[in-house]
Every structure is written in structure tokens, then in C-alpha cells.
Amino acid sequence: MKYYAPKGLYDIKPEDMPYWHAVEREVRSTMPLYGYEEIRTPIMEKTEVFARGVGEETDVVSKEMYTFEDKGGRSMTLRPENTASVVRAYLEHKFYGKEELSKWYYLGPMFRYESPQKGRSRQFHQYGAEAIGSSDPSLDAEMISLSTDLLRSLGLEEVGLTLNSIGCPEDRNNYVNQLVEYLEPEKDRLCNDCRARLDTNPLRILDCKEESCQKVVENGPEITDYLCSECQDHFDTVKGYLNQLGLDYQLDPKLVRGLDYYTKTVFEVFSSDLGAQDALVGGGRYDGLVELFGGDPTPAVGFAGGIERLVLLLEELERVEMKKNGLDxxxxxxxxxxxxxxxxxxxxxxxxxxxxxxxxxxxxxxxxxxxxxxxxxxxxxxxxxxxxxxxxxxxxxxxxxxxxxxxxxxxxxxxxxxxxxxx
Ligand SMILES: [Zn+2]
Ligand SMILES: [Zn+2]
Incomplete structure (x- = not known):
């Protein structure tokens, strides 16, 4: 054998395809029920779209992007996620002048230079939804309901939800100041990465996987104690809608998500069908992102789900009705x-x-x-x-x-x- 797929990249073989098709079918049939239309953006963008949209200091942008120079000397990047591209498209085609609320979904490959492991590939696939143009908390609840619905329709039974609010940028500033003040004296107990994050992106210390860091953070200040009254109201109303819809949630004040653009509601949906909690979907509100790209202030909310991990789970659970790939x-x-x-x-x-x-x-x-x-x-x-x-x-x-x-x-x-x- 002379040729192999590049490290961390995998072939999706015909025998796995029924599961992929089941997921794709479910996405394409569930999204329209909630009023979402498909959008397809290119798999590469000018690097600045992600540097700006995702945030220079995030791990995604600083460590994990596939960036290269094209023959015209432009810096291009394979998309590491799709929200920044969708917002770029929203502004480029002036959708803000055509519709009051844009509700879109997407499905496709993303690329991140990460250490490969089971269920994680350097080319991975996501489905997701974005709703741009409303700050209504009912839309946050709808996103959450949509993302859990989809997983349930695929046969998952133990679908759980963790929820937090990270407030508006002012709340977050106040909180980050307190957090840094609390962490500074504990600096020596943090891992190397987190010591650097203390200066660049202290919020990320909250979801560091190192046990020593988790221990330090455990007794630290919590973001939900720093919400202004508007953000607190928004959060309470989201929770009210979730209760109304019968959706259980666990509050997790340490949940901040890895990307810079989130505001207010952040959430993760997981499955414990195989015992351990597998995070399958992450999302939240990003009210500042359109403005960051040069548009008028426009509130928005979205989520993305990873298909690789979902397919692994479905294969192990054997709950998807597989149409035999055979012959008549x-x-x-x-x-x-x-x-x-x-x-x-x-x-x-x-x-x-x-x-x-x-x-x-x-x-x-x-x-x-x-x-x-x-x-x-x-x-x-x-x-x-x-x-x-x-x-x-x-x-x-x-x-x-x-x-x-x-x-x-x-x-x-x-x-x-x-x-x-x-x-
Ligand atoms: Zn606020
Ligand atoms: Zn750490």
C-alpha cells in the first residue's frame, strides 16, 4: 500500500452510509417544520472572516485552522465552523433588507487541525441552524427544542440539556474582571495553557479539562451573579418557555462555549443513551456578531451538531431502521x-x-x-x-x-x- 488518507482524515465507507443518510434525512425533514431553509456557503472563506467572526484568541483560530495562501496570494481558510460564513452571507446579500427574520439551516464538512481520536476527524461534519433578526427569548427556546427534537426523532431516548447565560459584553467584562482577580493568586495551580489564558481569554479557563484548573475554578465567581437586569430577564424568560415545552435542563454556570461570539443564552445538548454524557449539540445567542462584521446591530441565535459522534452513537445503539442497501x-x-x-x-x-x-x-x-x-x-x-x-x-x-x-x-x-x- 502506497497511499493513505492524510492523518486525521477518514473515508466514510458505504457500510456506514445508511446512518449518515438517516441523520441527513432527519435534518432535512425536521428543519423545515420549524421554518428553516437551507443555505450553503463555500467550504473556504478569506481567513479574516473566521479571525474576526470566531475570535483571534480562540483555540479554533489560533491553533486549529487550515489556512493557506491561494495562487492569487490571498490568505484562505477551510471553514472550521459555519456561523461566521452564514453571517458573512447574510450581510453580503443584504438579507436584512429583504426579510425581518432569516431562519436558515446548513449541513456539511468543516475542518479543524485537532489531534485525531475516536469520533473526531480533521474533516468533520456538522448540521446547524441560525436565526438572524430577533432577540426574542422564545427563539432561544425554539432552537433548543429543535435540536433536542432532532435527536429524539433519530431514536435517542436519554437526551439532556445544559443551560447557562453569559450575559451581554458589559456583564461579561464585569465578571471577567472578578474572575481574573480571583484567579491571579491561584495562578500557580493552573495549567500552562490557562496561565496564558489569564491574559488572553480568561473565560476559557472555565471549561479547561485539566483537573487542577477545574478545582481552582470550582469556588470562583459565577457569571450568572453578574447578569444585568435585561440579561437576567431574558434568561428567566427562556427558562419559562423551556418549562412550558416540558424540556428539562441542568444549569451550568461554567458553560461558556469555546467561541467568542456568544452572548446571553448558551446551551449544550447531550445524550446519555450509552451511559456517559456525550455532548452532541452546542449553541447559543450571538447578538453582537452581525455588528462585528460591519452590519447594523442584529440579534441572532443558533446551534451546531456534530454528525460523526452522532453516527457512532446510532451505530452502537442500533436504533435507526436501516433500509437494507441490497438488491431487489x-x-x-x-x-x-x-x-x-x-x-x-x-x-x-x-x-x-x-x-x-x-x-x-x-x-x-x-x-x-x-x-x-x-x-x-x-x-x-x-x-x-x-x-x-x-x-x-x-x-x-x-x-x-x-x-x-x-x-x-x-x-x-x-x-x-x-x-x-x-x-
Ligand atoms: Zn446584560
Ligand atoms: Zn487549564
Missing amino acids: IYLATLDEETKQTGMELVQELRNGGIRAEIDYLDKSLQGQLGYADRYGAEITAILGPRELTEGEITLRDMETGDQTTVSLDEFRSEITNRLDSES
């Missing part, structure tokens, strides 16, 4: 002449929506029947020279082994009937 009918032929007629018959079946296959490997009849069996054909048809002369074809039920002969004229309707009665 395999048509065995015995020589060049029957193959020619066979090709025509197979084409006719396919045109009628039936999954049909024929021999491409010059196999014997026995070999062809074995192939049909391996690929799960429900029916095998055999067209030999004698049948062809008589204008007939033999049908073999692969489960019972029963054989019957039908005329070529009735072939297609007979196949359709048999498949209908089996499904």
Missing part, C-alpha cells in the same frame, strides 16, 4: 445473446424504480446465484437461451428456492407485484 432483483444470464436482452430488462426495471443488477464479471450461473445471494437480492431471474427462444424467464425466490416461469411480457409487472407483497 439479480438477473442471471448465460451467454452474449441473453446478456443483451438482460441489459435491456434490467434497464427497464431500474427505470421503474427497482434496484436491479446483472453479471459484469463473466461468472457461471452458479457464481451468479452466489453473487445474488451475497448481495441480498430478494428475487433472482434466470434468462437462458431456451427461455429466450420461448419468450420466457425463470424467477427464483431466494428464500424458498421455488422457481416459476413467466413470459417476458409479464416480467416487469410480476416483479413489481412480488416486491410489493414482500414490503
Whole structure:
């Protein structure tokens, strides 16, 4: 073997595809129920879109982006997430002048240079939704409800929700000042990364995975004690809607999310279907982002969910109804002449929506029947020279082994009937 996929990049193989299709189908059918239309942005943008939108000091921008110079000497970046691109598109096409509220969803690959591990690839896939143009707390609740609904429709039963508010930039400033004041004397107990974050991005210390850092933070000040009355009201109203919708949540004052653009509501949705809590979706409000890109102040809220981890979970749970990837009918032929007629018959079946296959490997009849069996054909048809002369074809039920002969004229309707009665 000479060529391998680059480190951290994986092929999604045909055998996994039914799960991917199930997720994609669910996204495409659930989003419109909530009024979201699909938007597709390019997989690369000018680097400044993410530097500005996601934040220079975030891990994503400072460590994890695939950035390169194109042949025109521009700095380009493969998108590490989609919200910044969506906001760029919103402003570029002046949607603020066309619709009062833009509700969009997306689905596609993102790229981050991270250390590869199970369920994490350097090319990963996300689905997500963005609603731009309203600060109404009911929209925050809708986002949360949409993201949990989607997971439940896929068969997850233990879907949980953690919730926090990180307030407006003023609240956060007040809080960060207090946090730094609290952390400064404890500096030596923080990990190297967090010591640096103390100067650049102290909020990120809250979700550091190092145990020593978690211990320090545990007794520190909490953001929810620093919310102004407007942010507190907003948070209370979101919680009120969630109660109304019967959605349980755990409050987590340490939940800040990794990206700079969030304001007010932040949330994560997880599944404990396999015991441990797997975060599958993250989101929140980002009221300042449109303005940061040079637009008028425009409130917005969104979420994104990772597909890799979801697919792993669904595969382990085996709860998705998998439409067998197999065959409806395999048509065995015995020589060049029957193959020619066979090709025509197979084409006719396919045109009628039936999954049909024929021999491409010059196999014997026995070999062809074995192939049909391996690929799960429900029916095998055999067209030999004698049948062809008589204008007939033999049908073999692969489960019972029963054989019957039908005329070529009735072939297609007979196949359709048999498949209908089996499904
Ligand atoms: Zn506030
Ligand atoms: Zn740390």
C-alpha cells in the first residue's frame, strides 16, 4: 500500500452510509417544520472572516485552522465552523433588507487541525441552524427544542440539556474582571495553557479539562451573579418557555462555549443513551456578531451538531431502521445473446424504480446465484437461451428456492407485484 488518507482524515465507507443518510434525512425533514431553509456557503472563506467572526484568541483560530495562501496570494481558510460564513452571507446579500427574520439551516464538512481520536476527524461534519433578526427569548427556546427534537426523532431516548447565560459584553467584562482577580493568586495551580489564558481569554479557563484548573475554578465567581437586569430577564424568560415545552435542563454556570461570539443564552445538548454524557449539540445567542462584521446591530441565535459522534452513537445503539442497501432483483444470464436482452430488462426495471443488477464479471450461473445471494437480492431471474427462444424467464425466490416461469411480457409487472407483497 502506497497511499493513505492524510492523518486525521477518514473515508466514510458505504457500510456506514445508511446512518449518515438517516441523520441527513432527519435534518432535512425536521428543519423545515420549524421554518428553516437551507443555505450553503463555500467550504473556504478569506481567513479574516473566521479571525474576526470566531475570535483571534480562540483555540479554533489560533491553533486549529487550515489556512493557506491561494495562487492569487490571498490568505484562505477551510471553514472550521459555519456561523461566521452564514453571517458573512447574510450581510453580503443584504438579507436584512429583504426579510425581518432569516431562519436558515446548513449541513456539511468543516475542518479543524485537532489531534485525531475516536469520533473526531480533521474533516468533520456538522448540521446547524441560525436565526438572524430577533432577540426574542422564545427563539432561544425554539432552537433548543429543535435540536433536542432532532435527536429524539433519530431514536435517542436519554437526551439532556445544559443551560447557562453569559450575559451581554458589559456583564461579561464585569465578571471577567472578578474572575481574573480571583484567579491571579491561584495562578500557580493552573495549567500552562490557562496561565496564558489569564491574559488572553480568561473565560476559557472555565471549561479547561485539566483537573487542577477545574478545582481552582470550582469556588470562583459565577457569571450568572453578574447578569444585568435585561440579561437576567431574558434568561428567566427562556427558562419559562423551556418549562412550558416540558424540556428539562441542568444549569451550568461554567458553560461558556469555546467561541467568542456568544452572548446571553448558551446551551449544550447531550445524550446519555450509552451511559456517559456525550455532548452532541452546542449553541447559543450571538447578538453582537452581525455588528462585528460591519452590519447594523442584529440579534441572532443558533446551534451546531456534530454528525460523526452522532453516527457512532446510532451505530452502537442500533436504533435507526436501516433500509437494507441490497438488491431487489439479480438477473442471471448465460451467454452474449441473453446478456443483451438482460441489459435491456434490467434497464427497464431500474427505470421503474427497482434496484436491479446483472453479471459484469463473466461468472457461471452458479457464481451468479452466489453473487445474488451475497448481495441480498430478494428475487433472482434466470434468462437462458431456451427461455429466450420461448419468450420466457425463470424467477427464483431466494428464500424458498421455488422457481416459476413467466413470459417476458409479464416480467416487469410480476416483479413489481412480488416486491410489493414482500414490503
Ligand atoms: Zn446584560
Ligand atoms: Zn487549564
